Amino acid sequence: MAEIIQQEKGKGGKKRAKRILPHMDMTPMVDLMMLLITFFMLTTSMAKAKVMDITLPDKITDPNQKAPVIAAYRTLNIILGPENKLYWYPGGVKPEDYNNLPPLNETDFSPTGVRQLLLERNRALFKKINDFNQQFISGKLEISQDSLAGAIRTLKNVDDTGPIVLIKAYKAANYGNFVDILDEMNICGIARYTFVDIAWYEEKMVEFASGGASASATSSN
Amino acid sequence: MTPMVDTFAVILIFLMLTATMSSPEPATISTPYSISEKPTPDFNAMSFLLSADGKVFVNFDNGPDTLLKFRPKILAEMGKRYGIEFTEAEYREFEKYPSSLGVPISQMKSFLDAKDAATRKEFQVGIPMDSTDNQLAMWIQYARTVNPAIQAVIRGDTQTEFPVVKRVLDILQELNVKRFSLITSLEAIKINLEEIQQ
Numbered sequence: 001m002a003e004i005i006q007q008e009k010g011k012g013g014k015k016r017a018k019r020i021l022p023h024m025d026m027t028p029m030v031d032l033m034m035l036l037i038t039f040f041m042l043t044t045s046m047a048k049a050k051v052m053d054i055t056l057p058d059k060i061t062d063p064n065q066k067a068p069v070i071a072a073y074r075t076l077n078i079i080l081g082p083e084n085k086l087y088w089y090p091g092g093v094k095p096e097d098y099n100n101l102p103p104l105n106e107t108d109f110s111p112t113g114v115r116q117l118l119l120e121r122n123r124a125l126f127k128k129i130n131d132f133n134q135q136f137i138s139g140k141l142e143i144s145q146d147s148l149a150g151a152i153r154t155l156k157n158v159d160d161t162g163p164i165v166l167i168k169a170y171k172a173a174n175y176g177n178f179v180d181i182l183d184e185m186n187i188c189g190i191a192r193y194t195f196v197d198i199a200w201y202e203e204k205m206v207e208f209a210s211g212g213a214s215a216s217a218t219s220s221n
Numbered sequence: 222m223t224p225m226v227d228t229f230a231v232i233l234i235f236l237m238l239t240a241t242m243s244s245p246e247p248a249t250i251s252t253p254y255s256i257s258e259k260p261t262p263d264f265n266a267m268s269f270l271l272s273a274d275g276k277v278f279v280n281f282d283n284g285p286d287t288l289l290k291f292r293p294k295i296l297a298e299m300g301k302r303y304g305i306e307f308t309e310a311e312y313r314e315f316e317k318y319p320s321s322l323g324v325p326i327s328q329m330k331s332f333l334d335a336k337d338a339a340t341r342k343e344f345q346v347g348i349p350m351d352s353t354d355n356q357l358a359m360w361i362q363y364a365r366t367v368n369p370a371i372q373a374v375i376r377g378d379t380q381t382e383f384p385v386v387k388r389v390l391d392i393l394q395e396l397n398v399k400r401f402s403l404i405t406s407l408e409a410i411k412i413n414l415e416e417i418q419q
Contacts, residue, residue, distance in 0.1 A: 029226070034229065037233050037236060040236035043240065048261060050261065050404070051260070051319055051374060052259070052402060053259065053403075054401065054402075055399055056393075056399045059394050073224065110268070169383045171382075171383060172382075172383070173255065174382060175378060175380070175381035176380065179405055182253075182403070183254070183256060183257075
């Protein structure tokens with residue numbers, strides 16, 4: 001035992017040297033971490049893409065089946081035209097008017113364009129939905145988010161004053177226009193809207209309204 | 222030094238866990254904006270990529286559980302329909318291929334056998350969808366047989382010409398897919414009542 005103690009004493013100097021914490025150079029590790037963080041920050045897309053749901057009407061395959069009849073005074077036809085332009089006309093076109101087509105009104109996607117047009121026609125319903133939302137936000141109405149969505153859906157279902165919007169697309173339109181107009185329907189709280197095929201006379205109306213620039217290319221229809 | 226390293230480590234771990242590896246798509250798509258806040262589905266989705274130059278690409282997922290192996294099953298159905306036999310390795314390759322496909326079924330075998338991305342890119346010419354050879358409709362049909370819960374998701378470029386969109390919508394409508402989602406980026410728009418009183 002004595003020997004051992006002596007040995008310890010003898011190595012005392014060495015032991016003290018060992019007691020000093022080993023100093024590790026962390027700079028390369030930090031560099032690597034920085035590099036990885038930068039890489040991940042640049043490659044990750046934090047915002048997940050959103051989706052907008054849409055429902056198309058049934059395709060009428062049975063020739064005896066008639067298309068549903070809607071009130072002409074509530075109908076608003078919106079046609080997506082070339083060069084991000086929008087054309088609209090109210091009501092419908094009767095077969096006897098084919099030689100005397102109604103003029104198209106031109107508008108655009110700006111807040112003062114189509115939004116103004118839709119809000120003017122949908123004011124009653126929009127006001128109701130807005131009031132409802134305001135009550136919910138201010139806490140006067142204590143319901144869950146789901147029942148709020150349900151209540152707004154009911155408001156839309158019972159609405160009988162707002163416009164029935166028929167969205168049509170001319171061939172020179174693009175996908176961005178299509179999404180924009182559907183988005184506009186959601187913004188303005190339009191209760192009834194659907195996407196339908198463009199009729200031949202409407203194509204003609206667009207060609208006439210856009211100055212016949214594309215008329216020659218599309219005359220085959 | 223140590224606290225800084227600790228912070229870095231925490232940030233790094235956080236980023237690694239939240240990272241959703243976005244696989245490179247065959248075409249760059251700039252999505253339009255909308256006010257919708259509904260997130261995209263994580264699984265049970267068949268997505269249609271409509272590129273600005275009018276090509277159509279499809280993609281499916283393997284379902285909520287990877288054991289379900291929906292992708293190889295869909296490919297097997299397609300192979301049966303067009304009389305092409307795929308090998309086990311090709312099924313595996315198809316199962317883990319991360320991005321959208323725009324390969325005609327006749328080229329699919331050579332596409333899956335190709336080793337590098339550059340060769341594969343040449344096969345990505347878009348899914349044929351004209352009335353004589355409507356492979357897009359077949360993909361949709363088999364995807365729905367294999368996975369009845371599948372939802373259609375359309376991811377178009379802002380500049381995609383409308384006739385291409387219309388064609389895809391028509392095919393979906395003919396196959397009785399009437400509800401589908403359009404992928405958009407979020408853009409907040411607030412309008413108030415004063416604005417409409419003008």
